[in-house]
Amino acid sequence: NAGVTQTPKFRILKIGQSMTLQCTQDMNHNYMYWYRQDPGMGLKLIYYSVGAGITDKGEVPNGYNVSRSTTEDFPLRLELAAPSQTSVYFCASRPTGLPHEGTQYFGPGTRLLVL
Amino acid sequence: EDKVVQSPLSLVVHEGDTVTLNCSYEVTNFRSLLWYKQEKKAPTFLFMLTSSGIEKKSGRLSSILDKKELSSILNITATQTGDSAIYLCAVLSTSGTYKYIFGTGTRLKVLA
Numbered sequence: 001n002a003g004v005t006q007t008p009k010f011r012i013l014k015i016g017q018s019m020t021l022q023c024t025q026d027m028n029h030n031y032m033y034w035y036r037q038d039p040g041m042g043l044k045l046i047y048y049s050v051g052a053g054i055t056d057k058g059e060v061p062n063g064y065n066v067s068r069s070t071t072e073d074f075p076l077r078l079e080l081a082a083p084s085q086t087s088v089y090f091c092a093s094r095p096t097g098l099p100h101e102g103t104q105y106f107g108p109g110t111r112l113l114v115l
Numbered sequence: 116e117d118k119v120v121q122s123p124l125s126l127v128v129h130e131g132d133t134v135t136l137n138c139s140y141e142v143t144n145f146r147s148l149l150w151y152k153q154e155k156k157a158p159t160f161l162f163m164l165t166s167s168g169i170e171k172k173s174g175r176l177s178s179i180l181d182k183k184e185l186s187s188i189l190n191i192t193a194t195q196t197g198d199s200a201i202y203l204c205a206v207l208s209t210s211g212t213y214k215y216i217f218g219t220g221t222r223l224k225v226l227a
Contacts, residue, residue, distance in 0.1 A: 033215070042121075042203055042217035043158070050213070058214060090157055101207055102149045102163030104215070108156055 001026050004107035006091050012113045013081040021076040021110050023091030031094045032074040033104065034058075034066065036087040043090065049074055081114045088112070117142045121204050121218035129226050132194050136221045138204030139186040146213070148180055148187050151203040153220070158203055161189075194225045 007022045025032065030051045035043040035058075045058030047066040055066050063085060065077040074093075078085060088111050092104040119140045128134055140148070147165045151158035162171040164180035164187060171178050175194075180187045191198055201220040208214055 031213070035217075040219075040222075042119075042219040043205075043215075044217070045214055048214055056214075059216075092157075101147055101213070103160050104158075106157030106159075 003027065004091055004093055004105050006089075006107035006110050008110060009108070010111045010113075012115060013078075014115060015081060015083065017081050018077070018079050019081070021078070021089055021091075021112075023074045023076065023107060024072050025074075025091075025093040025105070026072065027093060027095070027105065028071060029093035029105070030071065030096050032068065033092045034064075034074070034076045035090045035092065036060065036085075037090060037109075038087050046076065046089075078112075083114050086112060086114045117206075117208060117210070117216045119204055119206050119216050119218035121202075121221050123221060124219065125222040125224070127224045127226065128194055130195055132225075133190065133192045134194060134223065136189040136191075136202050136204075136223070137186065138189070138218055139184075140204075140206045140216075140218075141185065142206045142208050142216055144209040145182075145185075146207045146209045149205045149207065149215070150178055150187075150189050151205065153201040153203055154199075161202075191223075194223075196225050196227050199223060199225045 004025045033048045034046040049055045049068040091107040150161040162178045169180040204218040205215045
């Protein structure tokens with residue numbers, strides 16, 4: 001299993017540009033999450049999904065959109081990039097059920113710089 | 116507003132020292148508290164603590180949940196340079212659907 005994969009690894013965007021961060025998992029997990037991590041900070045939840053076709057906002061959803069058309073994929077869309085969106089973005093997934101609640105599987109992250 | 120607060124923000128110790136990291140929370144519909152270790156890349160899971168499992172231990176690391184005080188500690192004994200990392204505390208809330216609230220982390224540096 002590849003686990004959780006994210007592309008790209010690094011990207012520079014100009015203010016006002018748009019892009020999609022890709023996230024794919026091959027573990028058949030229902031739960032998927034997008035986080036951002038600013039320097040010296042913890043993770044902030046942007047959006048999450050409990051299954052295909054179901055998404056919900058986290059703490060910091062403004063400026064982002066998501067979709068979940070399949071179990072495997074959970075892309076994050078940035079519209080009109082702003083410098084405040086400069087961050088490292090992590091995608092994560094986990095199986096359903098109490099024993100698995102702590103075991104989020106994280107992707108390697110995408111470093112985004114908006115200039 | 117739900118929040119998770121960690122202290123200290125950073126810590127520098129020497130190899131062999133024992134450290135205690137703190138995590139306090141104000142979260143509606145608490146379900147579990149989680150500790151993660153983050154080195155250069157993505158966080159990796161350490162412990163999950165719940166009402167039915169308030170103490171966990173793995174090697175030199177141990178953690179306790181105090182539901183009365185709404186807090187948890189992570190202890191690391193006989194620290195090694197490989198313990199240098201950011202330690203993240205997160206609380207799983209069942210408000211709405213299940214979601215995680217993370218603290219800002221404690222950056223630990225262990226000197227040889």
